[in-house]
Amino acid sequence: MTDSEVKAPVVKARNLSKRYGKFRALKGVSFDIPLGRIVGVIGANGAGKTTLLNAVLGLSSYEGELSVLGFNPSKQRSALMKSACFISDVATLPKWMKVSEVLDYVGAVHPKFSRDKAMEFLDRTKVPLNKKIRALSKGMIVQLHLAIVMSIDAKLLVLDEPTLGLDILFRKQFYQSLLEEYFDEERTVIITTHQVGEIEHILTDVMFIKDGELVLEANMEELTQQFIEVMVEPGKEDEARVLAPIMTGTTFGKSTYVFKNVDREKLSKLGETRRLGLADIFVATMTGDGQ
Amino acid sequence: MKTFTALVKREVLDGKNGYIRVPLILTGITLLLLILSTLGLGNVTYSSGMEQEGIHNFGDIMKLAAEGDLSEMSPAIALLYWATTALTWVAFPFVIFFSLLGALYEERRDRSILFWKSMPVADWQEVSAKFFTPLILAPAAFLAVVIAAQLFSALYLSIMMMFQGGPVLDLWPVGLMVRSWFVFFAHYLLWMVWAMPILAWLLFVSSFARRMPFLWAILVPIVLMVSESMFLRSHVIANWIGLHLGGWQEAAFGNGDYNIKRPGDVLNVILGDVQMDGLIYTLSTPQFWLGLVIAAGFIMGAIAMRKRAI
Numbered sequence: 001m002t003d004s005e006v007k008a009p010v011v012k013a014r015n016l017s018k019r020y021g022k023f024r025a026l027k028g029v030s031f032d033i034p035l036g037r038i039v040g041v042i043g044a045n046g047a048g049k050t051t052l053l054n055a056v057l058g059l060s061s062y063e064g065e066l067s068v069l070g071f072n073p074s075k076q077r078s079a080l081m082k083s084a085c086f087i088s089d090v091a092t093l094p095k096w097m098k099v100s101e102v103l104d105y106v107g108a109v110h111p112k113f114s115r116d117k118a119m120e121f122l123d124r125t126k127v128p129l130n131k132k133i134r135a136l137s138k139g140m141i142v143q144l145h146l147a148i149v150m151s152i153d154a155k156l157l158v159l160d161e162p163t164l165g166l167d168i169l170f171r172k173q174f175y176q177s178l179l180e181e182y183f184d185e186e187r188t189v190i191i192t193t194h195q196v197g198e199i200e201h202i203l204t205d206v207m208f209i210k211d212g213e214l215v216l217e218a219n220m221e222e223l224t225q226q227f228i229e230v231m232v233e234p235g236k237e238d239e240a241r242v243l244a245p246i247m248t249g250t251t252f253g254k255s256t257y258v259f260k261n262v263d264r265e266k267l268s269k270l271g272e273t274r275r276l277g278l279a280d281i282f283v284a285t286m287t288g289d290g291q
Numbered sequence: 292m293k294t295f296t297a298l299v300k301r302e303v304l305d306g307k308n309g310y311i312r313v314p315l316i317l318t319g320i321t322l323l324l325l326i327l328s329t330l331g332l333g334n335v336t337y338s339s340g341m342e343q344e345g346i347h348n349f350g351d352i353m354k355l356a357a358e359g360d361l362s363e364m365s366p367a368i369a370l371l372y373w374a375t376t377a378l379t380w381v382a383f384p385f386v387i388f389f390s391l392l393g394a395l396y397e398e399r400r401d402r403s404i405l406f407w408k409s410m411p412v413a414d415w416q417e418v419s420a421k422f423f424t425p426l427i428l429a430p431a432a433f434l435a436v437v438i439a440a441q442l443f444s445a446l447y448l449s450i451m452m453m454f455q456g457g458p459v460l461d462l463w464p465v466g467l468m469v470r471s472w473f474v475f476f477a478h479y480l481l482w483m484v485w486a487m488p489i490l491a492w493l494l495f496v497s498s499f500a501r502r503m504p505f506l507w508a509i510l511v512p513i514v515l516m517v518s519e520s521m522f523l524r525s526h527v528i529a530n531w532i533g534l535h536l537g538g539w540q541e542a543a544f545g546n547g548d549y550n551i552k553r554p555g556d557v558l559n560v561i562l563g564d565v566q567m568d569g570l571i572y573t574l575s576t577p578q579f580w581l582g583l584v585i586a587a588g589f590i591m592g593a594i595a596m597r598k599r600a601i
Contacts, residue, residue: 078413092405108297
């Protein structure tokens with residue numbers, strides 16, 4: 001499509017698998033993630049999202065081929081971490097350290113960390129520098145962690161449920177500053193979260209995972225155009241059913257039908273149409289017919 | 292190097308209770324006891340069987356001693372200062388033991404390993420920082436506190452002596468004191484390389500134990516020792532552990548003809564050729580080298596475990 005496709009992908013996976021004993025957490029997935037994208041990895045609990053991200057970050061072993069920024073993550077994690085960063089789970093900052101000590105540490109071990117930038121982010125918060133992490137509120141810990149990763153000049157940022165347990169105000173603020181102050185065409189961000197609705201407006205691409213398999217990999221723009229929901233006017237239900245809806249339901253006493261890849265003009269004759277939200281697309285895809 | 296310094300600094304911050312507070316508190320207690328005990332020395336030295344004419348206080352004792360053989364007195368004084376810091380060293384093995392046992396366990400328990408792993412620091416760097424900080428920096432910190440305490444004791448006794456009119460300068464066998472500090476550290480290092488397989492075992496346990504690393508560390512060798520003595524009626528494992536925990540000294544120094552008659556001789560022997568004897572014995576003993584190989588195995592195991600730990 002564009003020039004970013006010409007460049008080597010940030011993440012390139014071929015037949016990526018992971019077993020825990022007899023259980024296959026990842027069943028040979030293959031995908032490319034180019035530079036300059038914000039990719040949402042969406043799946044139910046236990047679908048394999050974290051397994052996938054752990055492999056990408058070099059946190060666990062895997063079978064198959066995987067290249068991240070040209071590195072083999074399993075063998076070159078520390079080299080990879082110079083250009084990649086992640087927040088996996090909330091509250092992983094060391095509780096016994098003071099905020100300033102954490103900043104000192106990152107400054108000493110990370111060549112691409114800018115302390116000035118971190119201070120700029122922290123100045124906007126109420127995070128105290130001389131307190132131990134243990135003494136901070138849950139929200140402050142996340143703010144600190146985000147301030148740190150956003151001050152690292154990385155090419156790839158992976159966020160695995162970064163805002164779990166935080167209130168809506170924090171989450172909104174976070175995604176906003178991620179989009180406005182961090183993301184650019186030279187960086188790629190991969191996010192997983194349960195609050196799909198909150199991230200759908202910042203995503204450029206999505207990957208749906210189910211039972212260790214990649215069910216769907218799509219550009220957000222194209223994807224949301226494919227799915228149309230129609231609130232069918234009374235009496236036109238039979239007409240609608242002929243067009244093979246992938247989901248049916250009722251809202252306010254009216255029948256609603258979800259269509260995939262059906263001409264919008266045609267659908268608008270049946271009733272009021274609207275684009276489907278990502279969460280609904282996910283549900284439609286996962287429940288079978290939409291695949 | 293910058294990375295390693297930062298790692299060591301982090302380990303010191305993490306372990307500062309054990310490395311710094313513990314020796315400070317214990318030494319403080321000892322010094323307090325020293326001060327309290329000397330309060331009595333001002334005039335009460337007459338206890339039954341110890342009565343001597345003309346001795347009324349510590350100053351008089353020192354005067355009497357100074358009239359005798361100085362080559363005996365100076366080592367005795369230096370040893371006295373070491374004795375005042377004995378309590379501090381009691382805690383030391385515990386600090387090492389629990390530091391190593393928690394090194395790779397706590398970071399998994401509190402999930403901070405996920406933060407450490409998001410930094411460009413290799414697992415072997417992390418593991419070596421966690422192994423060598425307690426082994427080198429903890430004793431250095433303990434020794435620094437002990438040296439300060441010895442100097443304080445000397446200073447305190449000197450001031451007391453000034454009031455009581457004793458020989459102040461004899462309380463400062465500086466050359467002996469300084470040498471004893473160096474020799475102490477050298478001997479400690481030798482001790483540590485002998486104990487390396489056991490210390491590395493502790494680190495290895497901390498890298499894999501899901502819970503209760505303490506029990507793993509203790510029970511595995513005990514079970515091995517007990518089953519060996521039950522089924523094979525031998526004590527190879529027990530002897531081997533004993534050898535590496537300090538038993539080597541008997542072989543290294545036990546055969547020497549060191550001619551210890553007076554307390555001063557102890558220090559003279561320790562500061563003399565005995566260290567060289569120990570080193571030569573160590574380097575020429577296969578058991579020592581076998582221990583190092585086993586230690587390397589445990590450390591590589593710990594690195595491999597950390598690579599896959601989340």
